[in-house]
Amino acid sequence: METTLIILKPDAVQRGLMGRIISRFEDKGLQIVGCKLMQISQDLAAQHYKDHASKPFYAGLVRFMTSSPVLVMAIRGNGAIAICRGMMGATFGSKAAGGTIRGDFGVSNSFNLIHGSDGPEAATRELSLFFKSGEVLDFQRAGEAWIYDMSGGKPE
Numbered sequence: 001m002e003t004t005l006i007i008l009k010p011d012a013v014q015r016g017l018m019g020r021i022i023s024r025f026e027d028k029g030l031q032i033v034g035c036k037l038m039q040i041s042q043d044l045a046a047q048h049y050k051d052h053a054s055k056p057f058y059a060g061l062v063r064f065m066t067s068s069p070v071l072v073m074a075i076r077g078n079g080a081i082a083i084c085r086g087m088m089g090a091t092f093g094s095k096a097a098g099g100t101i102r103g104d105f106g107v108s109n110s111f112n113l114i115h116g117s118d119g120p121e122a123a124t125r126e127l128s129l130f131f132k133s134g135e136v137l138d139f140q141r142a143g144e145a146w147i148y149d150m151s152g153g154k155p156e
């Protein structure tokens with residue numbers, strides 16, 4: 001099972017889209033194992049987006065991400081990282097396909113509603129930036145046996 005970091009960005013929170021976006025992940029069968037509303041500090045934004053520090057959009061991105069509260073989630077599932085990236089859609093709202101979160105809920109290229117880790121290394125790094133130990137929980141869901149076929153001993 002993989003765990004990925006998802007951030008519902010300030011535009012998603014301000015536009016009242018949290019519930020509808022969370023529902024998509026729950027409907028898919030992914031498990032929310034960590035969740036909190038928080039205001040991202042300058043320092044945390046800089047650490048989170050350090051790979052983008054030299055990009056022309058970096059200053060605006062940090063301003064946006066620190067401007068208003070965000071909802072951060074740890075989301076778990078078999079292949080959760082790639083599944084969440086697919087559900088998010090392309091980076092730019094103007095280009096994201098219908099059926100994706102960015103495609104269905106926004107048109108802006110910089111206010112694009114959601115962040116998701118782009119690989120296992122990023123997921124580990126980003127989860128540790130946003131969640132302290134003990135804030136990401138291990139628990140069994142009542143309906144787990146109907147989410148995955150476990151007859152082969154691993155989730156299919």
Ligand code: IDP
Binds near residue numbers: 057109118
């Ligand atoms: P991703 O969020 O789809 O992984 P990245 O390329 O990692 O996309 O960029 C991080 C974030 O920076 C994007 O989600 C978006 O908010 C912002 N961003 C990326 N490229 C641009 C741009 O060309 N103009 C404005 N904002 C951008």
Ligand code: MG
Binds near residue numbers: 118
């Ligand atoms: Mg990225």
